Amino acid sequence: MSGERHGRPDPEPIGRIPPYLRLPPAGAPPAGTPGREPAERSAAPRPFVLTAGRVNAIDPEIDVETQVTLRPHDPRVGRVPVASLGPEMQAMVAMCREPTSVAEISARLRLHLGVTKILVADLRAAGYLDVHVADTLNPLSYDTILRVMHGLRAIS
Amino acid sequence: MDFARSPDPAGPPIPVKIIVAGGFGVGKTTTVGSISEIAPLTTEAEMTEAAIGVDHPRTASLKTTTTVAMDFGCVTIDRSLKLYLFGTPGQDRFGFMWDHMVNGALGALVVVDSSRMDDCFQAVDYFERAGIPFAVAVNAFHGRLEYDLAEVRWALAVNDRVPIVTFDARQRTSVRDALLVVLEQALVRAEPTRTF
Numbered sequence: 001m002s003g004e005r006h007g008r009p010d011p012e013p014i015g016r017i018p019p020y021l022r023l024p025p026a027g028a029p030p031a032g033t034p035g036r037e038p039a040e041r042s043a044a045p046r047p048f049v050l051t052a053g054r055v056n057a058i059d060p061e062i063d064v065e066t067q068v069t070l071r072p073h074d075p076r077v078g079r080v081p082v083a084s085l086g087p088e089m090q091a092m093v094a095m096c097r098e099p100t101s102v103a104e105i106s107a108r109l110r111l112h113l114g115v116t117k118i119l120v121a122d123l124r125a126a127g128y129l130d131v132h133v134a135d136t137l138n139p140l141s142y143d144t145i146l147r148v149m150h151g152l153r154a155i156s
Numbered sequence: 157m158d159f160a161r162s163p164d165p166a167g168p169p170i171p172v173k174i175i176v177a178g179g180f181g182v183g184k185t186t187t188v189g190s191i192s193e194i195a196p197l198t199t200e201a202e203m204t205e206a207a208i209g210v211d212h213p214r215t216a217s218l219k220t221t222t223t224v225a226m227d228f229g230c231v232t233i234d235r236s237l238k239l240y241l242f243g244t245p246g247q248d249r250f251g252f253m254w255d256h257m258v259n260g261a262l263g264a265l266v267v268v269d270s271s272r273m274d275d276c277f278q279a280v281d282y283f284e285r286a287g288i289p290f291a292v293a294v295n296a297f298h299g300r301l302e303y304d305l306a307e308v309r310w311a312l313a314v315n316d317r318v319p320i321v322t323f324d325a326r327q328r329t330s331v332r333d334a335l336l337v338v339l340e341q342a343l344v345r346a347e348p349t350r351t352f
Contacts, residue, residue: 067169067170067171099167099169103240106199106200107228112199113201132168140172140262144172145262148233148339149340149343151233151237152332153336155191155329
């Protein structure tokens, strides 16, 4: 056992990979970030342009404090090249080399929270990010609360 | 491959959160900033007040979209536990947002300015109904209060089990103590359901 699977989420893609992040079947370049239509050039694009207008596809498991990390690349699993991701997604991939919360991604990239959640879910489906949802399921145990209290008391 | 640093074998920290709620200008951001180890960050969430869940061009004109700002900070508790503090707007119409925010929260601190207590009614009412452990913290601007705590309790009509404390949002240890009061409430709530 290499220990590589320790606590790691399942390597299977989670969720549906949006069409623009799928590997092209016959070597054609991927479609690129959705919503990159000339129409958006007029003024500042509205927030959900980046998600091709999707506002409801939010994975309910992804919370504001949910930790996101870069998924180690498995050469056996194909994924679209980084360069074909939109600039926001490339920035997310770069940020998540260190564990980062969804809220922090949203704040640092100046993206709406809802947009951030959708793009994170897309990158997870595309094999770039691991979303550590299981770790947030029951943080409310007696012992967790005691640990938080202990940690706070150390602050002076 | 020299592309990425090897990930921490222990994995990312487990995040926990406490909500800091209250009306406009009561000191939520100051509270978060006093104890956070990073400068408070602001994220924006888009609220659709009508027709939630409907995404159709023909209904677009019926929707009112509001952007609300939310400040947050964090405190590293230990190697595997990280506390996040989220300062959320207190108005009633953001109830939809709160449902998302408080999911999984350890508890909430309702920050009150004693000279305009009506600003925090919504928050108190929300956490009471949602069964979230919370405490009321009266921000003592310039070290004094307009009313004493008994008057505040009476005015807010909170029951005796809800702690009401005074604190100074600018003081790190004062914020720490107010958060500990919230956690004591959470502890009381967690004990009966202990399963092992």
